[in-house]
Amino acid sequence: MIENDWPTLPPRLKPLLEAEYPRFSAAEMVRRRAAVEAALSQVNCDHLVFYGANRAGSAVQWLTQWPVTVEAIGVFTPGECDALFVQWINHVPLAKRLASEAEVSWGGESSIRAALAALEQRGALASLDRWASLSTRHSRRASAKSPI
Numbered sequence: 001m002i003e004n005d006w007p008t009l010p011p012r013l014k015p016l017l018e019a020e021y022p023r024f025s026a027a028e029m030v031r032r033r034a035a036v037e038a039a040l041s042q043v044n045c046d047h048l049v050f051y052g053a054n055r056a057g058s059a060v061q062w063l064t065q066w067p068v069t070v071e072a073i074g075v076f077t078p079g080e081c082d083a084l085f086v087q088w089i090n091h092v093p094l095a096k097r098l099a100s101e102a103e104v105s106w107g108g109e110s111s112i113r114a115a116l117a118a119l120e121q122r123g124a125l126a127s128l129d130r131w132a133s134l135s136t137r138h139s140r141r142a143s144a145k146s147p148i
Contacts, residue, residue, distance in 0.1 A: 021098055023065055029101065032062060037078045047124045048076040049115055060084070064099035073111045074102065075118045083118040085111040 009017070016022060024032075040048060052060035052068035060068045063076060064084055071087035072095070085107035086095045096104045107114045 023098075029065070033076075036063065036076060040076075040078060046077065047119060047122060049119070050074045050076060064102045066095045066099040066102070066104075071107070071111060073107065073115045075115055075122065077122050077124075080122065083115070085114040085118075087111050 036048060040046070050059040050063060051071075051073045052058065053071045055068055060066055060072050060074060064074060064082055066072060066084060066086070069086075069088065069091050073085050075083040082099075082102040084095065084099055084102040084104045086092050086104060087107045089106045092104060092106050105114065
């Protein structure tokens with residue numbers, strides 16, 4: 001099929017094809033964030049940790065527009081910019097372009113630990129010992145599998 005044979009798109013859809021990357025509208029992203037804030041409020045929760053790996057983390061893309069490649073973990077706090085930690089350092093530049101409303105960083109040795117640090121900076125100290133325990137166990141398992 002050559003380009004001239006393509007069906008004519010309605011004018012409202014043409015910007016999707018002309019965009020450098022497919023993106024959801026600012027209004028849609030505001031709607032999504034409001035829905036998450038409302039859900040957090042209903043359960044009296046101040047923060048949300050969201051995770052994805054190998055393009056299976058739809059929550060990450062749903063909130064930030066980053067289509068998770070290898071691994072990403074984020075922290076959502078109402079009224080604050082999301083903290084998004086991308087596991088592979090070479091993916092950070094593109095993640096910053098696509099998740100332009102989030103504070104994107106490399107996850108370092110452990111994206112889980114980076115997310116815990118972000119939670120601590122945001123005042124989420126309750127139950128942090130439990131999460132730190134999970135992070136330590138995750139790191140030990142990862143280290144045990146590593147040949148280095």
